[in-house]
Amino acid sequence: MVDNQFIEIYGEYLRDESRQVGTAESITFAKSEEDIINAIKENASKKNQITTQGARTGLAASAVPFGGHILNLSRMNKVVGARYDEKKDRFFLRVQPGILLTEIRKYLLNKSFLTEGWCEESLNALNHMKKGEWFYSTDPTEASASIGGMVACNASGAKSFRYGSTRDHIESLRIVLADGDVLSIKRGQVFAEYGKFELTTEKGRKITGELPSYIMPKVKKNTSGYHNEPNMDMIDLFIGSDGTLGVISEIEIELSKQQSAAWGLTIFMPDEDSALDLVRALRGEKIFDNMEPLKLNPSAIEFFSHNALCMLREQQRTNPAFASIQEIKESYHTGIYTEIEADSNEEIWEGIKNLGSVIERLGGDEDATWVANNHTSLEKLHAFRHACPECVNMQIDNIKKTYPSITKLGTDMSVPDEKLKQVMKMYNEELAENNLYAVIFGHVGNNHLHVNTIPRNMDEYHRAKELYSKWAEKIAAMGGAVSAEHGVGKLKVPFLQKMFSEEELNEMRDLKVVFDPEQLFNRGTIFPYVECKEAI
Ligand SMILES: Cc1cc2nc3c(=O)[nH]c(=O)nc-3n(C[C@H](O)[C@H](O)[C@H](O)COP(=O)(O)OP(=O)(O)OC[C@H]3O[C@@H](n4cnc5c(N)ncnc54)[C@H](O)[C@@H]3O)c2cc1C
Known part of the structure; x- marks a missing residue:
């Protein structure tokens, strides 16, 4: 009752x-x-x-x-x-x-x-x-x-x-x-x-x-x-x-x-493929035969898809809450944010001095970069990153006014290093095949991206959910994880079933029962119980 x-x-x-x-x-x-x-x-x-x-x-x-x-x-x-x-x-x-x-x-x-x-x-x-x-x-x-x-x-x-x-x-x-x-x-x-x-x-x-x-x-x-x-x-x-x-x-x-120096760089690349190669270079991989691997030891490598940049540009234009975001030029296709910490600015400079030539060799322009080298400007870049999920949430809240049962549709899956390009290709091709609009952002350094579909109607919402379920299966087959940081919770219970066999899931439940014999804690989380009631 x-x-x-x-x-x-x-x-x-x-x-x-x-x-x-x-x-x-x-x-x-x-x-x-x-x-x-x-x-x-x-x-x-x-x-x-x-x-x-x-x-x-x-x-x-x-x-x-x-x-x-x-x-x-x-x-x-x-x-x-x-x-x-x-x-x-x-x-x-x-x-x-x-x-x-x-x-x-x-x-x-x-x-x-x-x-x-x-x-x-x-x-x-x-x-x-x-x-x-x-x-x-x-x-x-x-x-x-x-x-x-x-x-x-x-x-x-x-x-x-x-x-x-x-x-x-x-x-x-x-x-x-x-x-x-x-x-x-x-x-x-x-x-x-x-x-x-x-x-x-x-x-x-x-x-x-x-x-x-x-x-x-x-x-x-x-x-x-x-x-x-x-x-x-x-x-x-x-x-x-x-x-x-x-x-x-x-x-x-x-x-x-805390190290005494920290720099943040948002680098805008002319296409997604070159941006993903830049990620590999930032991780220290040798992406050209005749190159010295970069020795940056970044603390963060983050990704902004083309649609994510378009969404932020539009918000900057129309929403006073996002007016302080830097100008995102039309020529900026895909963004990569990296943060580097060291004991001095000189040390950071020494690390990044070869980065410009890598960007140029990948077809980018090193001037298409925002550089932050003090606390205030770094905070600005962090706010830019945070604006991505915030804008997605706003768009979902908007569409909910017409379709109240629509909920947020974000993925949280990760794959091994060598599968990064394969998984991006899968996301892009299958979103296009299904005529779904999505913004992708997240922790690309760890091959962990959040694909956020913004459904325009109930049909798209259901198709996106189906697609996510297929991705869970494919990502499990790639040796990936269906949840990388948000936990399984209640929403990803069906995904877990794509990653583990029934026997393995039963072993997991047996382990829970050792600590919680009556299964009173967080019912419906990790293990199925009843369907979660959709948002009202
Ligand atoms: C805009 C946005 C961006 C986000 N970005 C990230 C991100 O970059 N990385 C990331 O990892 N997450 C991210 N999250 C998800 C979220 O912030 C994390 O999952 C966070 O760890 C949840 O903490 P919470 O206190 O809100 O937990 P809750 O949402 O309150 O609970 C989450 C789970 O923790 C359990 N729990 C909470 N406290 C306890 C306790 N004391 N003992 C036992 N169980 C407990 C709850 O039962 C539940 O299972 C983001 C969320 C939003 C809204």
Whole structure:
């Protein structure tokens, strides 16, 4: 039974950025681990399913509830401690799961932590930190994501090309399990052995189980189902598990050292093929026989398709909110954004001095480049990148006025390096064959692009969905991943079935049941349950 009063008060918590809408009967806004434990115990005793929420910026509907209880963690948003390992010069922050990436960045930039309740070790650690010296490197384009959501989805972003995904920066986790017991797990302490594992909870309960038999795809970014390696560090099972195994109540993140110089270059190429060759060159590949490979070690390599540039140009012309975007000339066909960090401007200059000739040899014009070499101009290029998904969302919201059941249609698939051109060809040819309009942008350095179809009517919407399903199958056959960074959530459950056999999916579910015997956490996420209700 839908409770209209609940919808009126808490309606916004029934949806996320995927623009899907769910249902729920109750909600808790936890402020502490104890609140999480109490909410889980109470709901588990009634066999109520529980959907955990961070900041609801997810794009796969994993935080959209399918009935039951919502456990919202947005009020658990504090930094609770710090640790400095002097010998290894490593810095760690202990944070509550609901803290937003923007908040972590602000604290680090100004070194202005709210230290009330911190232990002495944490306060001492701060003495080793200079303002702006450390940063948290995982950077999903949507910086209003919470750290708990990022861990649950193993989020990544532009800088993952150099710094890796969330997984690479998580040192320890506290996870509240389905019986309210807590699992505290540190990196490097508990490993699986030949596919078998044993974990001990804080109350001393032993949890034993077997890992699935599937082999993960050899791609740089993957969040398609549970992380699985026969002798893996068991902390990795929980990272990217989409909130299906337990509720993360505390996270220790590792910071990275900020280098003193950073440049961003948006390079506009005359066609897509030359842009993809430029990507290979930026990655350090030798694309001409007689060339010295570039030694840039970029932190990011991003892509803007021709349609993406046209969409941004149009928005710049007609929408005051995008008026500050730089002029995108008509001659700019495809854009590649790269960011390079080093200890000095001279070092960066030394790295990029051969880039101009590579651009020219590929048929481009090195003057068709925007260069940013200070904080303000870099922020401008980041805003340009963020404008892409924002414009897509606006267009989807627009079309929804006529066709309310249309939802966002963005892919999140990645392939191995050598399949980049093949996958782009597939996208372009099959979109054209189906007469579908799409903008493509994203993390091309990791062969991970978001194809966003903008349907003009219901027929196009259904055809695009069908096409995505075919792509999932083809990408799995290429050795790729059907979800690279957004998680499987509810929307990509059918795609996961293209990547794994029924037996492998059953093994995955068996693993969930070890931690969540009644399958109360995030029902419908990763594993099928009922059809997600479409947006209203
Ligand atoms: C414009 C835009 C751009 C984006 N760009 C990127 C990008 O570049 N890279 C990228 O990776 N993502 C991107 N995203 C997707 C999104 O920001 C990430 O998936 C993010 O990690 C979600 O965090 P959240 O706090 O909003 O989580 P939510 O949406 O609230 O939840 C996501 C999942 O995490 C689970 N969860 C949340 N907190 C916890 C917890 N404490 N314990 C257990 N489970 C939990 C939820 O149950 C759910 O399964 C983008 C989104 C938008 C709207």
